[in-house]
Amino acid sequence: MSQQFNNFINGKWKASSSKEVIESYNPAKKSEVIGSVQKSTREELNEAVEGAKAAQKKWKKLAGAERGNYLFKVANIMEENLEDIAKTMTKEMGKSLPEAKGETNRGIAILRYYAGEGMRSDGDVIPATDPSALMYSKRVPIGVVGVITPWNFPVAIPIWKMAPALIYGNAVVLKPASEGSVTAAKVIECFDKANFPDGVINFVTGSGSVIGQGLAEHPDVNAITFTGSNAVGKNIGVIAAQKGGKYQLEMGGKNPIIVADDCDVDAAVAATLSGGLKSTGQKCTCSSRVIVQAGIYETFKEKLLEKAKQITVGDGMDADTWMGPCASESQFNTVKHYIEKGKEEGATLLLGGKEPTDEKLKDGYYIEPTIFDDVKTSMTIAQEEIFGPVLALMKVDTVEEAIHLANDVEFGLSASIYTSNIEHMLTFIDDMEAGLVRINAETAGVELQAPFGGMKASSSYSREQGQAAKEFFTTMKTVFIKG
Numbered sequence: 001m002s003q004q005f006n007n008f009i010n011g012k013w014k015a016s017s018s019k020e021v022i023e024s025y026n027p028a029k030k031s032e033v034i035g036s037v038q039k040s041t042r043e044e045l046n047e048a049v050e051g052a053k054a055a056q057k058k059w060k061k062l063a064g065a066e067r068g069n070y071l072f073k074v075a076n077i078m079e080e081n082l083e084d085i086a087k088t089m090t091k092e093m094g095k096s097l098p099e100a101k102g103e104t105n106r107g108i109a110i111l112r113y114y115a116g117e118g119m120r121s122d123g124d125v126i127p128a129t130d131p132s133a134l135m136y137s138k139r140v141p142i143g144v145v146g147v148i149t150p151w152n153f154p155v156a157i158p159i160w161k162m163a164p165a166l167i168y169g170n171a172v173v174l175k176p177a178s179e180g181s182v183t184a185a186k187v188i189e190c191f192d193k194a195n196f197p198d199g200v201i202n203f204v205t206g207s208g209s210v211i212g213q214g215l216a217e218h219p220d221v222n223a224i225t226f227t228g229s230n231a232v233g234k235n236i237g238v239i240a241a242q243k244g245g246k247y248q249l250e251m252g253g254k255n256p257i258i259v260a261d262d263c264d265v266d267a268a269v270a271a272t273l274s275g276g277l278k279s280t281g282q283k284c285t286c287s288s289r290v291i292v293q294a295g296i297y298e299t300f301k302e303k304l305l306e307k308a309k310q311i312t313v314g315d316g317m318d319a320d321t322w323m324g325p326c327a328s329e330s331q332f333n334t335v336k337h338y339i340e341k342g343k344e345e346g347a348t349l350l351l352g353g354k355e356p357t358d359e360k361l362k363d364g365y366y367i368e369p370t371i372f373d374d375v376k377t378s379m380t381i382a383q384e385e386i387f388g389p390v391l392a393l394m395k396v397d398t399v400e401e402a403i404h405l406a407n408d409v410e411f412g413l414s415a416s417i418y419t420s421n422i423e424h425m426l427t428f429i430d431d432m433e434a435g436l437v438r439i440n441a442e443t444a445g446v447e448l449q450a451p452f453g454g455m456k457a458s459s460s461y462s463r464e465q466g467q468a469a470k471e472f473f474t475t476m477k478t479v480f481i482k483g
């Protein structure tokens with residue numbers, strides 16, 4: 001059943017003065033509208049920022065424990081609505097229902113993690129040279145935080161930004177991706193039911209170029225936290241820097257998984273398919289380059305193809321679906337463009353590469369699991385983020401060559417190696433230019449309590465999640481008191 005959501009501004013759900021909405025379609029059933037949100041104007045955005053600025057002055061004065069209780073309440077309310085949120089996610093962006101439930105549970109766990117932060121140390125006592133004086137450091141909030149999020153994790157990413165922002169005393173204005181806005185609205189409903197003080201939480205939907213850009217430009221938005229494409233992220237960083245605001249950018253990835261001769265080949269095959277094709281390859285941490293040592297190449301390739309052929313593609317709501325559709329028509333067209341590019345540039349198409357022939361799948365944005373062989377590092381499909389179910393196999397002679405190739409892209413988010421050799425592991429940990437380096441584990445699957453973020457073009461080098469989030473969502477005062 002299609003649901004229309006208004007903006008949530010200053011504690012009230014309000015329609016936009018534009019009287020226009022953005023409809024969200026089910027990528028598994030192109031004609032099905034699953035819901036709609038407001039196509040908001042700058043005026044609505046300004047009203048939200050103004051409310052956030054006023055509310056934050058009182059919000060920051062609450063005890064951390066009291067702020068934490070609000071987050072605990074949201075977590076409990078989300079738990080009661082888990083099924084509805086997850087089904088909305090699957091229908092809005094195609095992720096399989098088990099993955100959507102997993103993501104929603106992850107959001108709940110993140111809320112509880114940061115709720116606890118309200119009772120933990122927020123500074124250090126530092127001995128002053130004057131023995132009669134007291135000196136200490138104290139973390140304080142930034143003020144109003146703009147949150148701009150993508151469609152691929154429409155619950156977890158908004159929460160892993162909002163929860164730390166809120167617990168450390170900031171107020172927030174969330175602008176979700178248009179493709180994931182109905183799901184995000186369901187999450188905001190849970191925040192609403194937790195009865196936050198008016199203005200602490202704000203939700204304004206609309207096109208990125210109007211509302212997203214407006215958030216980045218607004219002089220009263222003190223910090224912007226963004227996850228999405230490099231093109232948009234870089235633009236936000238420039239705008240934020242020019243106005244003197246803080247910014248945090250998590251962007252694309254072109255993540256390698258290295259398969260060494262001495263590894264558990266079945267485990268490497270499983271990790272390549274799971275890390276590369278789960279969520280239809282639409283995670284910034286998905287594997288897309290598979291760099292395999294010559295000695296195991298043929299065995300690995302044979303096993304990979306055998307398992308890939310067993311993957312069931314279908315509607316994320318169907319229990320036997322392993323891989324759903326691309327999240328949108330535009331993503332579907334992007335993936336098809338890169339597949340054509342791979343063929344044009346001389347890669348060998350081993351598997352897939354087209355829309356499934358199954359009649360049941362005619363009405364969705366489905367692409368078969370796709371595997372290219374003979375991929376050269378200079379090829380477009382080896383260099384650019386496809387964000388779809390496409391794997392590029394590359395052969396090397398040595399692990400040193402593999403690591404060199406793994407680094408031969410502008411991105412540096414996540415990287416894995418499958419090996420039983422400790423020397424290879426240690427060299428990989430030291431030499432791999434990526435924010436997440438994983439041994440005998442797939443490239444996807446960050447844990448909420450650990451720092452998350454990339455290097456090179458993948459990130460602005462700030463880190464999210466775990467204790468690292470504190471660095472971005474607070475600043476430090478040094479206090480000196482003389483009796």
Ligand SMILES: NC(=O)C1=CN([C@@H]2O[C@H](COP(=O)(O)OP(=O)(O)OC[C@H]3O[C@@H](n4cnc5c(N)ncnc54)[C@H](OP(=O)(O)O)[C@@H]3O)[C@@H](O)[C@H]2O)C=CC1
Pocket residue numbers: 148149150151152175176177178179206207208209211212213214216227228229230232233235236250251252253283284331334385386387
């Ligand atoms: N690293 C990652 O985690 C992700 C990477 N990507 C990459 O980005 C590509 C496009 O995906 P998409 O989600 O559209 O990513 P975008 O970068 O286009 O969008 C991310 C967010 O930014 C908003 N936005 C768009 N334009 C602007 C702007 N000028 N100023 C401020 N905000 C803006 C979007 O709003 P709106 O949706 O309304 O346009 C959305 O909320 C993918 O194909 C993939 O390659 C995408 C998602 C996650």
Ligand SMILES: CCCCCC(=O)O
Pocket residue numbers: 153157227250283284285286443444445446
């Ligand atoms: C923005 C991408 C987040 C990836 C989360 C994961 O790999 O589980």
